Amino acid sequence: MTPSEAFRRGSVPAATPLPGTLAQLTDAAFLDVLFRDGPSSRAQIAKSTGISKPTISESAQRLLGSGRILEVGQTATGMRGRSAILCDVNPSYGHSLGVVLERGYVAVRVLDYRGAVLCENQIEADDENLPAGITHARDLIARCSDEVETPLLAAAISVAAPIDPRTQTVRQLPDAPFTGSVPDFARALQIEPISPLLVDNDVNWATIAESRIGSMQDADNFLYVYLGAGIGAGLFLSGGLHRGSNGTAGEIGFLRTASGETVMRRLGRSPVGTPDGRSIDLGRVRSLLDNDPPGPAMDEFLDDLAHAIVNVATTVDPGRIAVGGPLSEVSQVAEGLRRRIEGTALSGLEMTISPLGRTAPLQGAAIGALELARRLRSHATPENVGTTDNFDTRGEE
Template sequence: MTTARTATPSTARAINDRLALELLLSHGPLTATELRALTGLSRPTVSDLLERLQHAGLVHIVGQRGEQRRGPNARVYALRADRAHLAGIDVRTGGVTLTVADLTGRSLATAALPVDPLDPPADLAERVLRALLETAREAGARDLHTVAVGAPGLVDPATGALNSTWSLPRWHAELVAAVRGGLTGEVILENEVNLAGIAEHRIGATAARDTFVLLWLGHGTGAAVMLDGRLHRGFSGGTGEIGFLPVPGTGGLPRASGCEGGFHSLAGGAAICELALAHGLPVPGARPGTEATAQAGGATGPSGDADRAEAVVLAAVAAGPAGAAFLDELALRVALAAVAVCVILDPGCLVLGGEVGRVGGGALAERVAVHLAALSPLHTEVRAGTAGGGAVLSGAVLTASDAVCRDLFGGF
């Protein structure tokens, strides 16, 4: 027989204080009356907790608000946003973007660093670390409580190590080591598509859903799997490595050492550019009669592939009927991978993210939905991502903010 435990007064206070802090974080500044209405707590209890939180330096009075009653105006309370600072870093093959934010996740300063892959990896890593510290100083942050880093590859759930699934730059791992060694705060490493999935869940296309799959379409392909509001990473951190998925139409099979021959070869950035040329659509930088990756100038490599694929899809959407055949074939390619995910997980919702998914918008999502309905007996809604081009960075900031709040609010 088990008996229910009664919360001690200190435990009850901690629960109430954390509830109030989370409400101030999600709603913004509130009066004591508004906190009472949202929490259901009594007037004395709310008064006591606000006094405790002010004494702890987590809450302060930011103004007054007139109410329809006699007496003085009501005080307005808010989180001390400068109590802690955090940062998010989005690591791509062609460069790094980062932002420093306050406790509420509000961006205070940002920086973008293009990367020359010919530079020594250690030099690149140190340059990014210096940029992070300079951006923190610009934001008025004396130190960074938590930094979340999003990068391609597998993040080992046990060790936090970044493992490459194929030909990812060595400087990515060097960067993670440099940030961890150069900061005193916590450094969280996460797969970049998983961070984009977090952003879509919290502020994007699936804010009202707890189960969905984000399909990433850019230079490469990937997926983030959200099940019952929790990100599913897998035993080795490899959930979502959909570029390795064998699909018809690639003329080969992927290998453990590389995803060429898998879905990546059908819907990666270079493959999308080749498809556009086959449909007679112009590809930025490609010379007539050559492969899409042959350049007449401009960016080359992975980031160039993503930029060109984004431009091609954007132009096809704008072209209306002239781009319809290309979009239809691209949608079918996407559906071939989506159906494998949907018949196994039955998520009910598929979000198209990444550079290509974002600019493809409703035109691409609607076509994928039609093909998916023809391939699968399960109903799956297909949506275009709405977290924007900075979805990875947004997800990194949200992840860092959650970690800061767990630490600062955990004792209350």
């Protein structure tokens, strides 16, 4: 719920808020309108939020003083042509940083305060563990730092591994495709220690992106499945991301097969696996699909994936599934999964291919960092990221 909704619906806590809290709520409501609608007059903002004009004028002075907004011009209003001063978000107030760390892939994206992309760098490497990915990420962040002069407000890190939501550290699991741990991501990435930092699983970030700018913007419940070097699922239930008690919700790669081994171990040791048996060889999958017909190895691969996905869907009943990641862009994989999933699901399941492809975790992390930066000095906390009561991400592509 946005601050403006809180004012209109009377859902601010029953206890009388302190003056500072009211000011923060008003400022957040003011900014909500600018992020959503662009340049607006004080009168327009007062009408949109339901907050009095004098209170909105006081908020404008605070936001102008802090540098978060700018006066950008005037517009003629009313029968006599009186002009109203327009306010807009100051894109140079600061920037946010999203970082992706995966097996064989590292990327960073920097957004200004309005949400426009200032810098983006990525690299495909032979990194098989997190410390190696950290080294590449530091280099990519340094390149962006040379291009961006505004202060860093917040950062979000996407890691291809389960993350403990309490400590924001990697949970070590057997058969994980991406190994290693980092006790302090801010220090490891040389991010300013005063900047708030969020760390989460790559598939959780992809799920957030799918709900904001992907195929599930109108869905309160869906299952997101990421197919890459590893496989995982994100659970978006009742309008928010479900991480679980220990951050392992949706780890379908660790479901047990009839033989007792995990799905990820079975796939890693199959003809589509990498030499170390810990991940899926994307090139190998594509080469097998070049055969006509692809052969039993691909049938087994798709059967295993569909079986894991349907088991989760049977448990949580999401109604809709979005499939993303590098392998979702391979038509034979997508259609093979669709036939198997829709043919064996207990209840009706609508499967959609995500339009975000490989970049979903990066887009999700960038969104999370931007929301944290925007909420930094208002009423919200990092726990709000991933729910539907955050700012719209206008300008994020």
